[in-house]
Amino acid sequence: MTPHAAAIDYARTHRKGAVEGLKRFVSFPSISAHPNRRADIRQCASWLVEHLTSIGMRRSRLIETGGSPIVSAEWRGAPNQPTLLIYGHYDVQPVDPLDEWQSDPFAPVVRDGYMYGRGASDDKGQLWTHVAALEAWLRSTGSMPLNVRCLFEGEEEIGSRHLMQFLKSRPREARADFAVISDMTMPSAGRPALTYALRGSLAFEITVEGPSRDLHAGMFGGVAPDPSRALAEIISGLFREDGRIAVGGVYDDVRVIEPRDRRWMASTPGTSDTEILRETGVTAVPGELGYTLYERQTSRPALTVNGITAGYQGVGAKSVIASRATAKLSMRLVSCQDPGRVQAAVKAHVMRYAPREFRVNVRFGASALPVEIDRGEPIQQAAMRALRRGFDESPSFIRSGGTVPIVNVLRNELGLPTVLMGFGLRTDNMHAPNERFLLSHLSRGTESAIWFLAEAARLKTTNFARVGGRPKVGTTCAILR
């Protein structure tokens, strides 16, 4: 039996153990957005460290940061072989609205072939495919065909600030030849794909303050400025009737989709308007004219309102003019938009239209550049071969509308060719109630990850990512312009 056959064999006979391990992993309420979950974050990270040690990884440890600890581990038993960096995140999104969950988000259950729980798909389940692959190699053969570094962070859902600082200040800790991230989706169940483009993002919060205190809406209605109303008007003013974003300058740097890209996108499986429409759960999706839904989803900027908080939200009515109202929004960016320029444009737009009787503030949160990857990179082709074997299906290259901020650092700062090998589905309810992960993707993903180690091992060390030298692996706009 060849080593990789032994590893595959191990994975197949230990599927149940992988499911149980993932259940345990998902059961930690490691919500990074909630400061009161710091102990849960740490418990989750410590558990992961111990698990990595138990499967045979070395130097498995917590790296302290100003926030959630980074989980690091390595295996360097293949001295003349390249090194693969595996990135993942063990933190999860908040769970509210909790009452819409059909089962406890942190008591994972299997129903109809899916594991349900917060983080099941984003990103614990996807990260777990790689951990299961490492276990399969190490337990079945005592070795691996190449060197491996794991870096699993606990702040992806809040912007990866500390991991980025860590990578910038201690680049040797991420020294590798290439990286793999599984925190994306596939076109549909059983149809594997590599992601070759991500949108960037810019989060911001608009606060409108008016009266110095909440006022009785009867006594002051018609007189006192109403921050809730003003906020609604400001949000409304961010959009044009034709479906575009009204903020001046936002489209200035947006790369026109070239005919050859358009053709490529049109031939991508699972991305027809019909298929995307079905996933949204609505019958019509008016928006920017002249683009397919897949183009709007992955290659055009988008502005979404992620939350509005204003006034009385309890049962029944309360006749009040609230003194303040806030909205959380986020913009998705595409090549060649720059988050800094977009930020300035948003600020200027809101301030210009803010009624003078209010104190209006725009506070910006995490931002990330969009990503475009050259599909011809050797490591991408190696990953395609691995996916074909893992899923017994021809993989495709797809674009994602989502954002993984760390990809920019890995590629642009550390010069690592990075593989975006997603095992999730857009219908996995990531960031929503009833998040789930298809268990057949856990096993197929694990086998793909096992094959990926073998395929990547055949590549020469690239000499990428040597500290000091930063080879171009394609910055956001270099490839397609």
Add this chain to the structure above:
Amino acid sequence: MTPHAAAIDYARTHRKGAVEGLKRFVSFPSISAHPNRRADIRQCASWLVEHLTSIGMRRSRLIETGGSPIVSAEWRGAPNQPTLLIYGHYDVQPVDPLDEWQSDPFAPVVRDGYMYGRGASDDKGQLWTHVAALEAWLRSTGSMPLNVRCLFEGEEEIGSRHLMQFLKSRPREARADFAVISDMTMPSAGRPALTYALRGSLAFEITVEGPSRDLHAGMFGGVAPDPSRALAEIISGLFREDGRIAVGGVYDDVRVIEPRDRRWMASTPGTSDTEILRETGVTAVPGELGYTLYERQTSRPALTVNGITAGYQGVGAKSVIASRATAKLSMRLVSCQDPGRVQAAVKAHVMRYAPREFRVNVRFGASALPVEIDRGEPIQQAAMRALRRGFDESPSFIRSGGTVPIVNVLRNELGLPTVLMGFGLRTDNMHAPNERFLLSHLSRGTESAIWFLAEAARLKTTNFARVGGRPKVGTTCAILR
């Protein structure tokens, strides 16, 4: 010593007891909007029943309804004298945002001459002036100069539905010659006033539903319809840039303010633009042109956004497109608007502008007609004399922007001339954190209520309000048209 002098004397020597009694009254968290407060509502009502018995009122009891019980009591020891109905409400508004309270809303404290606590002013403190007046009369003289009925309800803040049903089905229980309500404000501290106009109201909630589940804003931004954005646009579309309400037909029935009313209003103390502006806590209050702030506040329709709930509201960011978003709004109505017609206009407007890719629903809550009272009614003049004695100041007639739905039933259905004798201040933070009640108004109000019993007793029984005959006491539009 005359009887009323004895009553005044009693009130002055028992001020501390009145404050302690009100503290106990305010300490009940009798929030009618919260179904889980039903036990607190009932405890509060039972306590009030016992207190009324203890001061010498008769047949003090709970009247069961489908909701909060009504507290009823009477004293009929003056057979040839008129009967006064005292109305008040023992329920209070919700307390959120709780973290903005400087002290526990249900652990009332006295600071700087004010009692702080939810309901201190609206309406427990104001109701208490009458209870203290009854106590003063009954304890000092063993009698009262006229007959008294108390009807204190526990659902004013949610629309008074059950009290209205009760009054319509059992009008004999409210048989009286006139009524008094203290649930209003005075122009400023120490300046007494009777309210001769109230605005009506219409509460409604707009719900926008889009995707069948919450969606990841990265993966679906630019494709999926965003209910939070649509809600903001619908709210925004309810208003015109010139400060008026955009809903077609809303102004059709609005009575033009006549020059004599305008002159009367202009001479009302405490109602200058400067004074009203100061109360709102902002420096500018743009709105409908051609009206003073007092006119806008009391004689023009107003639409306010009382609450918006959409998407993620926790700390940090969550990149989500929520599947639904809701807003609570309320319209204030003036003579001669009809809530039913306005409701139809609002519904038609929202539905016409609702984007077709969403399911949009408008649900209407409580409504009330506006009120206009003839300042020449004998009972109003009696109340003016009582206020002058109670406050040692000339009282004025003022308009309120607020709504007291029960006034319509008392006046239009039962034919009771009704006195609106407010002791609150617009700066009492009614419906807001840190609600308070000026203790000097508690004592002055109590003395005014004592004098009011004496002044009202001098009027002949009006034969108003005999069951079956409904004399006109001025319907909403009859007087001033």
